[in-house]
Amino acid sequence: xxxxxxxxxxxxxxxxxxxxxxxxxxxxxxxxxxxxxxxxxxxxxxxxxxxxxxxxxxxxxxxxxxxxxxxxxxxxxxxxxxxxxxxxxxxxxxxxxxxxxxxxxxxxxxxxxx
Amino acid sequence: xxxxxxxxxxxxxxxxxxxxxxxxxxxxxxxxxxxxxxxxxxxxxxxxxxxxxxxxxxxxxxxxxxxxxxxxxxxxxxxxxxxxxxxxxxxxxxxxxxxxxxxxxxxxxx
Numbered sequence: 069x070x071x072x073x074x075x076x077x078x079x080x081x082x083x084x085x086x087x088x089x090x091x092x093x094x095x096x097x098x099x100x101x102x103x104x105x106x107x108x109x110x111x112x113x114x115x116x117x118x119x120x121x122x123x124x125x126x127x128x129x130x131x132x133x134x135x136x137x138x139x140x141x142x143x144x145x146x147x148x149x150x151x152x153x154x155x156x157x158x159x160x161x162x163x164x165x166x167x168x169x170x171x172x173x174x175x176x177x178x179x180x181x182x
Numbered sequence: 183x184x185x186x187x188x189x190x191x192x193x194x195x196x197x198x199x200x201x202x203x204x205x206x207x208x209x210x211x212x213x214x215x216x217x218x219x220x221x222x223x224x225x226x227x228x229x230x231x232x233x234x235x236x237x238x239x240x241x242x243x244x245x246x247x248x249x250x251x252x253x254x255x256x257x258x259x260x261x262x263x264x265x266x267x268x269x270x271x272x273x274x275x276x277x278x279x280x281x282x283x284x285x286x287x288x289x290x291x292x
């Protein structure tokens with residue numbers, strides 16, 4: 069998985085509780101992304117980062133926040149989890165070059181909100 | 183607003199057959215078109231990619247055909263094998279951001 073780890077790998081939580089997912093990379097890539105994957109919806113971008121402390125919203129950012137204080141770590145926080153946020157979350161990294169923007173994905177975190 | 187449309191949603195092919203998955207995009211600013219392969223319980227992984235200055239790219243049994251004027255590209259898997267059974271995503275990217283199709287679940291029957 070190209071030097072990308074995600075933690076936790078599985079989590080069950082209750083509605084209304086805060087949840088933080090962590091993505092850690094050892095590749096020193098500039099770009100980091102958080103996606104959610106749901107049946108029939110493919111991969112939808114939640115937030116992404118193009119550098120330390122530089123982040124931007126994706127297409128499904130409502131209810132999520134992110135932080136990147138170090139190149140290697142990108143945190144995704146659900147301030148108050150809802151059942152609609154039950155999903156598989158993937159972190160990805162990329163080093164945009166003249167050859168293209170290949171993204172390398174982590175193993176995923178399966179989150180269940182009861 | 184879906185910028186990348188992928189079809190079919192699912193595909194069943196006999197071993198040795200040809201699998202074809204199609205994608206269409208809208209934004210002409212996209213300049214990189216990768217295909218990702220995902221096995222159950224794993225993250226997607228790059229399979230093959232193409233840039234818009236070429237019309238075809240082949241790597242082993244996998245070929246991307248690209249039609250810039252039609253804003254369409256497709257993945258062809260020749261001599262499909264049961265081990266190719268997976269979900270395939272097309273994507274279109276520019277300046278560090280990618281937009282993905284909804285995925286195609288391929289089943290290759292022995």
